[in-house]
Amino acid sequence: MPLLVFVSILVIAGFIIFLSAALGITASSQTKYSSIVFNQLVLGLICGGGAALAAAYLPYMHWRKWSFWMFIASIIVTLAVFIPGLGMEAGGATRWLRLGPISFQPSEFLKIAFVLYFATWISMVGKKGIKTWKFGFLPFVILATVLSVVMLAQPDTDTLVIMLVAGAAMYFVAGGPIKHFLILGLVGVIGLSLLILSRPYLMDRIMTFVHPTQADEQGSGYQIRQSLIAIGSGGFAGRGFGQSLQKFNYLPEPIGDSIYAVAAEEFGFLGACGLIILFFLFAWRGLKIASRVPDTFGGLVAVGLVILITTQSFWNIAAMLGVIPLSGLPLLFVSHGGTALFFTLVATGILLNISRYQKTP
Secondary structure: OHHHHHHHHHHHHHHHHHHHHHHHHHHOOOOOHHHHHHHHHHHHHHHHHHHHHHHHHOOOHHHHHHHHHHHHHHHHHHHHHHOOOOEEEEOOEEEEEEEOOEEEOOHHHHHHHHHHHHHHHHHHHHHHHHOOHHHHHHHHHHHHHHHHHHHHOOOOHHHHHHHHHHHHHHHHHOOOOHHHHHHHHHHHHHHHHHHHHHOHHHHHHHHHHHOOOOOOOOOOHHHHHHHHHHHHHOOOOOOOOOOOOOOOOOOOOOOOOOHHHHHHHHHHHHHHHHHHHHHHHHHHHHHHHHHHOOOHHHHHHHHHHHHHHHHHHHHHHHHHOOOOOOOOOOOOOOOOOHHHHHHHHHHHHHHHHHHOOOOOO
16 A cells, blocks of 8 residues: 555656646647647546556566567567657657657667566575576576667667666565676676766766756756756745746757756755655565565565666656766656556566565565
């Protein structure tokens, strides 16, 4: 029940923030306000809420039977973005599928499918198997390589990192040896460094983080500068609902990855901290559920889904505050994106079902 309450508050608060932020995008584009809200309400909230309800009542053990085929299907669907006529390019990336009037991001499906399949593999090999190179380290490396090839081709580095962090957390909880983590960490650092050096937009983010004041109207530093102006001008209690000025022709993507800045401007320090606290409470309840599940599979699924949701959300918030380099990740439960909200609600539905089987301490 506490998890359901926290999720409900996040969904309601997120939709209220979104309704205000969406006014900003309509002032600078031809997109109708009603169409933006309709997409978020119908595909995200209504369809996602229905799917979450179904997942909350479907015994989580069934996901184990379907996990391999779900993972294969998610890989195929994600690769389908490269099919001419189906894939849709935006901002230099090919991450969306368009089916008639509907467009969605298949990597959201891939995130959940990966967690379910990796949890199935770990629970199958057991605690002894996960400590070995053959059944623990090597399978994780193979899965990580498959994810890297699929996601970097789009490219979508941020989502890849989120999935790998969730996988590493599951591997650690399952009992993966420290020496394996040291090797994985070294490979990760080398791989990320090569990516930054080979992809100009990643290098641009790093340089913006190091020199945030060197911003112009086209540079990536412009977004973080406008974000900090919005957050600072919110003061302690905020300007009030709907009163944000930065969302009008100043903040890039006010309904996307900049929506936390809009929330902070309108609801101030209190509202901005309130969102952070809600995500902490979500993580606390989710990990508590994971610790009480009677089987390994359920516990690992709970850990993976909680890490997926909270890591992405805190990454978005930290980027808007200038604490870490800028990313293109949306703030879950809040940012525009019917696909992201739909699958986030499905993930919470699975968590709620797992909580029905937790042992009483």
